[in-house]
Amino acid sequence: MASDLAPLPRLTRDLTEPEPIPEAGIVRACELMRSGRLFRYGEMGADQNDVALLEQEVAAFVGRRYCVAVNSGGAALCLALKVLDVRPGDPVLVNSFTLAPVPGAIVHAGARPVLVEIGTDYVIDCDDLRRKARASGARILLLSHMRGHIADMDAVAAACDELELLLIEDCAHALCAAWGGRTVGTFGAAAAFSAQTYKHLNAGEGGFLLLDDPDRTARAILHAGSYMLHAQHLSAPSAEVMAAWEETTPNFSMRMTALAAALLRPQLKDLPLRARRWNAIHDRIGKAIARSRHVRLPARSAKESYAATSVQFSLPGFDSREMAAFLACCAARGLPVKWFGADQQRGFTSAPRHWRYAGEQGPLEQTHAVLAGLCDIRTPVSLTDQDCDLVAAIVREAIETVVSARAGTGKTGRAATG
Known part of the structure; x- marks a missing residue:
C-alpha cells in the first residue's frame, strides 16, 4: 500500500440518524395529539382504528392470518412463548448470535434460554440444535434472524419436524426477507417483528406478533390488554373464540398505542x-x-x-x-x-x-x-x-x-x- 497518498476524509454522516417520519404519519399523529385519544380502544366505541387497520395491513404484508400489535418486539416474543404454553423453567432453544432482548423475552416468559451454537456465516448450527434439543428436552425453538441473516430454513424446518419443535421466528431484522420465495415470518407457529427505531419501521418502540391459529391469537389479544373491547380489532378470531378465553387469560398490558400506529402506517406502504x-x-x-x-x-x-x-x-x-x-x-x-x-x-x-x-x-x-x-x-x-x-x-x-x-x-x- 502506498503511504504517500492524502489521508481519507472523516465520515461526517451520523449513522444513527433515522429518516424523518412520512408527512402523512406526522399529520395523523398531530390529529391524535390534539384529540388526546391515544389509547387504541374506546369505551363508547372505537375512538379511532389506527392500530386495528395497521394490524390488518401488517398481516397482509407478511402473509399471515392475524397480527397483534404490541409495545415492543420483546413483548411480541414473550407473548409468542406464552401462547405456545411455555411453563416456568421450560428450556427454550435460541441461536447464540442475537441481541439481549431475545434471551430476555425467554426469561420474561418464565422460561430458561438454551443457547445454540452458530457457524461462520452467523446462523444457527443445526447439528448443535439437535444436540441441545435432545439434551435439554426443549419443545420450542426461538430462531433469531439476527441482523437479517437467514438460516437454511429447509434444514431448520426439517430439524424442527424431526425433533417435534415448535418454531417462533424473531424477525426484528427480517421484515421483507424471504427464503426460497417464502416470506420469513411464515415458517413457524408464530413470528415477532419490531418497530423500534433503527429497524425497518420506526415508531420509537413497538412490535407485532403474527399468528395463524385463532385460539393462540385470542389469547395474545387478551394478554396484550384488550379488556373486553376486543371486538374493536379488525384482525381477530370470532367472538366465540374470544369468549372462550376471556376469563382465563391475564392482561399483561402490552398494547400498541394509536400514536405509534399512526406513525407506522405510511411507512409500511413505502x-x-x-x-x-x-x-x-x-x-x-x-x-x-x-x-x-x-x-x-x-x-x-x-x-x-x-x-x-x-x-x-x-x-x-x-x-x-x-x-x-x-x-x-x-x-x-x-x-x-x-x-x-x-x-x-x-x-x-x-x-x-x-x-x-x-x-x-x-x-x-x-x-x-x-x-x-x-x-x-x-x-x-x-x-x-x-x-x-x-x-x-x-x-x-x-x-x-x-x-x-x-x-x-x-x-x-x-x-x-x-
Whole structure:
C-alpha cells in the first residue's frame, strides 16, 4: 500500500440518524395529539382504528392470518412463548448470535434460554440444535434472524419436524426477507417483528406478533390488554373464540398505542422501495470491504432474500488488541463500528458471555470464536453511494494500518477509494 497518498476524509454522516417520519404519519399523529385519544380502544366505541387497520395491513404484508400489535418486539416474543404454553423453567432453544432482548423475552416468559451454537456465516448450527434439543428436552425453538441473516430454513424446518419443535421466528431484522420465495415470518407457529427505531419501521418502540391459529391469537389479544373491547380489532378470531378465553387469560398490558400506529402506517406502504435501497447500500459496502484479503463476509444462499439495515463482516485472525486498534482507527475517521467480541457489553451490543441471567450454558466455543472477529456497521437508508465508498475505504484503511503494525513495518497502509 502506498503511504504517500492524502489521508481519507472523516465520515461526517451520523449513522444513527433515522429518516424523518412520512408527512402523512406526522399529520395523523398531530390529529391524535390534539384529540388526546391515544389509547387504541374506546369505551363508547372505537375512538379511532389506527392500530386495528395497521394490524390488518401488517398481516397482509407478511402473509399471515392475524397480527397483534404490541409495545415492543420483546413483548411480541414473550407473548409468542406464552401462547405456545411455555411453563416456568421450560428450556427454550435460541441461536447464540442475537441481541439481549431475545434471551430476555425467554426469561420474561418464565422460561430458561438454551443457547445454540452458530457457524461462520452467523446462523444457527443445526447439528448443535439437535444436540441441545435432545439434551435439554426443549419443545420450542426461538430462531433469531439476527441482523437479517437467514438460516437454511429447509434444514431448520426439517430439524424442527424431526425433533417435534415448535418454531417462533424473531424477525426484528427480517421484515421483507424471504427464503426460497417464502416470506420469513411464515415458517413457524408464530413470528415477532419490531418497530423500534433503527429497524425497518420506526415508531420509537413497538412490535407485532403474527399468528395463524385463532385460539393462540385470542389469547395474545387478551394478554396484550384488550379488556373486553376486543371486538374493536379488525384482525381477530370470532367472538366465540374470544369468549372462550376471556376469563382465563391475564392482561399483561402490552398494547400498541394509536400514536405509534399512526406513525407506522405510511411507512409500511413505502417499505418495499426502502428495502431495495437498503440492500443496494449493504451490497455496495460489502463488495468494497471484501476487496481486503483480511475480511470475511458471510456466505449467503441463492435461496435467501434479505433486507439489510446494517453490514456485518469478520476479521479472522485479529486478536483483541488488534480489534481494539481497528475500532480506534475507524472511530478516528468518524466511523462507529460495533464489535461482538468485546469483554464488556456496549450500547446495544452484547454476547452470550454477558447474559449471566441466562444461567450456565457451557463453553459455546464455536460461537465465541465467530463473535471474536465479528463487526457491525449501521447503514441508514439515506446513505449515498459516495458515503458507502467512504465507509468501505475507512474500513480497509484501518485494517491495513493494523496489519502493517503487526508486520512491524510501522507503515499506516492506505486503502484505495475507487
